[in-house]
Amino acid sequence: MPTDSPLIIALDYASLDAALCMADSLDPARCRLKVGKELFTRSGPDVVDALHGRGFEVFLDLKFHDIPNTVAGAVQAAAEQGVWMVNVHAGGGRRMMEAAKERLQHHGLSTHLIAVTVLTSMEAEDLAEVGVNVTPAEQVERLALLASRSGMDGVVCSARESARLRELCGEGFLKVTPGIRPSFAIAGDQRRVMTPRDALNAGSTHLVVGRPVTQAKDPMEALTAIELELAEGL
Numbered sequence: 001m002p003t004d005s006p007l008i009i010a011l012d013y014a015s016l017d018a019a020l021c022m023a024d025s026l027d028p029a030r031c032r033l034k035v036g037k038e039l040f041t042r043s044g045p046d047v048v049d050a051l052h053g054r055g056f057e058v059f060l061d062l063k064f065h066d067i068p069n070t071v072a073g074a075v076q077a078a079a080e081q082g083v084w085m086v087n088v089h090a091g092g093g094r095r096m097m098e099a100a101k102e103r104l105q106h107h108g109l110s111t112h113l114i115a116v117t118v119l120t121s122m123e124a125e126d127l128a129e130v131g132v133n134v135t136p137a138e139q140v141e142r143l144a145l146l147a148s149r150s151g152m153d154g155v156v157c158s159a160r161e162s163a164r165l166r167e168l169c170g171e172g173f174l175k176v177t178p179g180i181r182p183s184f185a186i187a188g189d190q191r192r193v194m195t196p197r198d199a200l201n202a203g204s205t206h207l208v209v210g211r212p213v214t215q216a217k218d219p220m221e222a223l224t225a226i227e228l229e230l231a232e233g234l
């Protein structure tokens, strides 16, 4: 049974064993799992198969960014592994995103395809250094609109931008938001952060949480604490 939880736990680990050990302490009825660059580069598709075998839906977070044909092929490969969600960088542009979407449609693949806008670790100064002289919020709006018009099912953004994107792109447009910090956690390297409840209230549809759960002494207890924070705000 697919979960209806908005929580996606980021399995940012350097080995398959460590990732599966964490997965075994979590419950597929209460969260989805995200496999990112470090884990996938080390373990390859085996990790996706192993997580599917344990009943989890998987967000394959490889943030593809390349010429349209290459990204379309990569997205197809991810979807054929049966992942629930895969992402590309909106900065790769409209033709790249359209090619990826068309490839999925052509093969009848229903994996959610979303686009990363501005990373939650970035602030205005970081954008300025790469030649983008607008605020993160303005850049997120621009890239989210482009993603929406290019057929993406949603975006990755900071929860601080979810409310505005709900107005611009609609309720049904997925807003997958990392940089989530429950009241018991520290921000670390994240900059544009928000609590889980505030994020849902702002319009986030999915919440990506990594270290507050995976580095907790008891990950299931941390997950439960987040669920309680979510329930309390209702």
Ligand SMILES: O=C(O)c1cc(=O)[nH]c(=O)n1[C@@H]1O[C@H](COP(=O)(O)O)[C@@H](O)[C@H]1O
Pocket (backbone or CB within 6 Å): 010, 012, 036, 061, 063, 087, 116, 118, 119, 120, 121, 156, 157, 178, 179, 180, 190, 208, 209, 210, 211, 212
């Ligand atoms: O695409 C992502 O998932 C992502 C985009 C973004 O803008 N910021 C961001 O933190 N992430 C990912 O979300 C996770 C956040 O982990 P924690 O900071 O440990 O909660 C990491 O796996 C990041 O790679």
